[in-house]
Amino acid sequence: MSSEDRTSETPGAPGTPQSPETARTHERQGTASGPHVPRPLQRERDGEDRAEATADAPKRVRGQAPPPADPSAGGTGGGPGEASASVREMTGRQRLAAGLWPPRVTRAQLVVALLLFGLGLGLAIQVRSASDDGALRGARQEDLVRILDELDDRSERLEDEKTQLEAQRRELENSSDQAEEARRQTQERERQLGVLAGTVAAEGPGITFVVEDPLAAVEPDKLLDTIQELRAAGAEAIQVNDVRVVADSYFSGDAGAVTVDGRRITAPYRFQAIGKPQDLEPALNIPGGIVQTLEKEQATATVTRSEKIVVDALRPAERPDYARSSPR
Numbered sequence: 001m002s003s004e005d006r007t008s009e010t011p012g013a014p015g016t017p018q019s020p021e022t023a024r025t026h027e028r029q030g031t032a033s034g035p036h037v038p039r040p041l042q043r044e045r046d047g048e049d050r051a052e053a054t055a056d057a058p059k060r061v062r063g064q065a066p067p068p069a070d071p072s073a074g075g076t077g078g079g080p081g082e083a084s085a086s087v088r089e090m091t092g093r094q095r096l097a098a099g100l101w102p103p104r105v106t107r108a109q110l111v112v113a114l115l116l117f118g119l120g121l122g123l124a125i126q127v128r129s130a131s132d133d134g135a136l137r138g139a140r141q142e143d144l145v146r147i148l149d150e151l152d153d154r155s156e157r158l159e160d161e162k163t164q165l166e167a168q169r170r171e172l173e174n175s176s177d178q179a180e181e182a183r184r185q186t187q188e189r190e191r192q193l194g195v196l197a198g199t200v201a202a203e204g205p206g207i208t209f210v211v212e213d214p215l216a217a218v219e220p221d222k223l224l225d226t227i228q229e230l231r232a233a234g235a236e237a238i239q240v241n242d243v244r245v246v247a248d249s250y251f252s253g254d255a256g257a258v259t260v261d262g263r264r265i266t267a268p269y270r271f272q273a274i275g276k277p278q279d280l281e282p283a284l285n286i287p288g289g290i291v292q293t294l295e296k297e298q299a300t301a302t303v304t305r306s307e308k309i310v311v312d313a314l315r316p317a318e319r320p321d322y323a324r325s326s327p328r
Helices: 003-009 020-033 039-059 080-088 092-100 107-132 141-174 178-197 220-232 277-285 290-296
Strands: 202-212 237-240 243-245 251-254 257-260 263-265 269-274 300-311
Touching: 141 178, 141 277, 202 220, 202 277, 220 237, 220 251, 220 257, 220 269, 220 277, 220 290, 237 300, 269 300, 277 290, 277 300, 290 300
Parallel strands: none
Antiparallel strands: 202 269, 202 300, 237 243, 237 269, 251 257, 257 263
């Protein structure tokens, strides 16, 4: 066979007649790999395609998906490259929002959240109860004993007052002359109120508390603390030097120049208090109390019990400007 015959039998050669089967075979091959094109012509076509892609690139808008591929061009209409390009066009905030919403809560996460809520609530209740008892937990044993004694004494005084009021009620109910009995009780009540107001003299058991201040270092607030301790211990009438101390009394001035209700007093400071001596003396001598505080100021304080203390300094009765007695 000559060379021309071999050339004419080569598959796909132009101008060569082909059988139907051979033509279908060549058609399938052309669809998959394309017709054979000479290399210089192929380079020219590739350059034109790149130029067209460069010219169309500015027309795309950020955030929009690329137009669907033309089926006639042989593409699939959207491949992995296009999907990855759309993901890259999403901002970081959009990706974060897409990951957080909608929330995906599992049953295990819900159970853990409920357990943590219960634990936090229990801890909050425990901390609050501990803070309420913190004042007593941090107190010394001596302070706790003093607080307990003061509570017992206060309870005892209230019980005594209750007993006296009940006795007065029975006397009023059983007395034949209820008007006279009511007058007598009114006078007794007036004397009691006069003792508290400082308008009448008083006597009874109590203590004498003397403060020597050779260096004139005792401040007025230390003397006021002494009055507060005596009142807390149940003192019913108090006198400092020649000044009667009542509910509205005040201390002012400086160390060595102390005034009580505007009246000058000098050392030694002599406190006379009527009350239960067994309660008044320990209230001043407790550890860290007023006696130790005065000793730190180089002062000397002594406490003396007595079965009869006389408080005879008086205050004038003041008529109130606005308050009037009420029938009820």
